[in-house]
Amino acid sequence: MAINPGSTSTKIAVYEGNKAIFLTTIRHTAEELQDFDAITDQFTFRKDLILQELQNANIDIHSIDIIVGRGGLVKPIESGVYEVNERMVDDLFKGVTGQHASNLGGLIAQDIVKDLNGVKAYIADPVVVDELQDVARLSGHPDIPRISIFHALNQKAIARSYANAIQKKYEDLNLIVVHLGGGVSVGAHKKGRVIDVNNALQGDGPYSPERSGGLPALQLSQICFSGKVTQQDVAKMITGKGGYVAYLGTNNAYDVGQSALKGDRYSALVQDGLSYQTCKEIGAMATVLEGKVDAILVTGGIAHNATVIDYIKKHAEFIAPIHVYPGEDEMYALAANGLMVLNGEIIPKTYA
Numbered sequence: 001m002a003i004n005p006g007s008t009s010t011k012i013a014v015y016e017g018n019k020a021i022f023l024t025t026i027r028h029t030a031e032e033l034q035d036f037d038a039i040t041d042q043f044t045f046r047k048d049l050i051l052q053e054l055q056n057a058n059i060d061i062h063s064i065d066i067i068v069g070r071g072g073l074v075k076p077i078e079s080g081v082y083e084v085n086e087r088m089v090d091d092l093f094k095g096v097t098g099q100h101a102s103n104l105g106g107l108i109a110q111d112i113v114k115d116l117n118g119v120k121a122y123i124a125d126p127v128v129v130d131e132l133q134d135v136a137r138l139s140g141h142p143d144i145p146r147i148s149i150f151h152a153l154n155q156k157a158i159a160r161s162y163a164n165a166i167q168k169k170y171e172d173l174n175l176i177v178v179h180l181g182g183g184v185s186v187g188a189h190k191k192g193r194v195i196d197v198n199n200a201l202q203g204d205g206p207y208s209p210e211r212s213g214g215l216p217a218l219q220l221s222q223i224c225f226s227g228k229v230t231q232q233d234v235a236k237m238i239t240g241k242g243g244y245v246a247y248l249g250t251n252n253a254y255d256v257g258q259s260a261l262k263g264d265r266y267s268a269l270v271q272d273g274l275s276y277q278t279c280k281e282i283g284a285m286a287t288v289l290e291g292k293v294d295a296i297l298v299t300g301g302i303a304h305n306a307t308v309i310d311y312i313k314k315h316a317e318f319i320a321p322i323h324v325y326p327g328e329d330e331m332y333a334l335a336a337n338g339l340m341v342l343n344g345e346i347i348p349k350t351y352a
Helices: 039-056 086-094 103-113 152-165 217-224 231-238 243-248 253-261 265-288 306-316 330-342
Strands: 002-005 009-016 019-027 066-070 081-083 120-124 174-180 184-190 193-197 295-300 322-326
Touching (some): 039 103, 081 330, 086 103, 152 174, 152 322, 174 265, 193 265, 243 253, 253 265, 265 306, 306 322
Parallel strands (some): 002 066, 295 322
């Protein structure tokens, strides 16, 4: 079983091998969540809804062999599958690197398995996966180190899927993986490790439908001390109200694409800006890999947009062949990691 809590939804899925036999999304209204002061206060509320959905679908919880929850904001860790232990539970409750609904994934999984004999709970490739090489951590000032926060689960899953398709090991390839979604992350995967990647959450790399990406630092500091904005305003400007939201008033990439197709020049320009900055980031990661790039893999919801993909191919395909995997399937990625554990293909790591 896979559990993926988001800010306004909880996705759950049950698989038999690689086949999904149950998949649903539980939506949570603002009214339902408004009485919870902290994310972790939603724990019992969401767990009970999950168990009720399984019961309604006539799925016996005791038939589950393994539960994999979406990895939350734990301490920075290497890529992999981690068994949920007491230290992880403590860090997820505390939110050691931040509070997010994904923190509930491991917590709920661990609580459910308490009643299941011999079943264990895991998380897989949380957003804080950190495999950066030392030189990539330098930003230009020691008080602001570069941090690895990106779409690790989907990037790793797509990279492994590509490797399997060409009958090679992920650990033998050099890949650039691009996730185009609410945030845009571009990772340099060298022999199975993401040695450099833009921080897709906190103001680094390309802008996206709702994030500003990297901004000119001095101009940003002038806004910060203008007396017109609060720290919270600036945080929202960087994550939530940047990118498409700031330029066009919407975070709906599909609508922006449709407006561009219908001749709206400004929408087309802003969309091209996202594509342009993404290509620049791809080029940067090509230098990280010393030009030895086996393939460029593009995934995420915006990968459905043919105009964006054509733009990226025109500007970056000289680096390496580009393969497109539109959308994302986090539930399958979580389940696939669990299946590899059950089959003995990977050994779970210990969170310390």
